[in-house]
Amino acid sequence: MALPKRNKIILVAIAFVMIALGFFQEQAKVNVNFILEKGSQIPGFFDQDTSTKLEMLGAEKSKSNFDYYYSHDSIDWLYSFSQSELSKLKWAITFASIATFTLLNILALKFLEFNKKEIKLFLLVEGLCIGLAIATFVSGKLIHQSEAVYPAVRGIMGIVQSPVLVLIFIPAKKLFNRSF
Numbered sequence: 001m002a003l004p005k006r007n008k009i010i011l012v013a014i015a016f017v018m019i020a021l022g023f024f025q026e027q028a029k030v031n032v033n034f035i036l037e038k039g040s041q042i043p044g045f046f047d048q049d050t051s052t053k054l055e056m057l058g059a060e061k062s063k064s065n066f067d068y069y070y071s072h073d074s075i076d077w078l079y080s081f082s083q084s085e086l087s088k089l090k091w092a093i094t095f096a097s098i099a100t101f102t103l104l105n106i107l108a109l110k111f112l113e114f115n116k117k118e119i120k121l122f123l124l125v126e127g128l129c130i131g132l133a134i135a136t137f138v139s140g141k142l143i144h145q146s147e148a149v150y151p152a153v154r155g156i157m158g159i160v161q162s163p164v165l166v167l168i169f170i171p172a173k174k175l176f177n178r179s180f
Helices: 005-040 050-062 076-080 083-111 116-142 146-160 164-176
Strands: none
Touching: 005 050, 005 076, 005 083, 050 076, 083 116, 083 146, 083 164, 116 146, 116 164, 146 164
């Protein structure tokens, strides 16, 4: 059965919101990570005022070759935060992104005419992804290999902070040509 035109229009709008949110989230996280990583390498950096911090890391950006961290514009107001506040903000961005994408994904599934059982299955899979990321993160901490497991944790968390699972569920439903 074809989707009604109204559903298609709403799905396009949801896709635009997801894309915009993804870019904003990435910009914010890259800036926070840059400040945390590079700032912690400079003695007394987090004791400086905002404009001094901007100058110090601006100089760092200008002397470097192309790098992912250096390729993003600065979000200047982030420089007013302490190291601890930035670490907390990074977690807040992560949780807010997961919650927002979960809601947008559920909304997309509803407009794709998935039933309640299928949406519950989606939430179960998303929960398993989050559980796997947490288990991997904790395991890395326990064996003192946090940096080694970070890329895997980041990848798994990236899945739940995006429409990836919805994009897997759509063909899966069509493949089975019925309700899950």
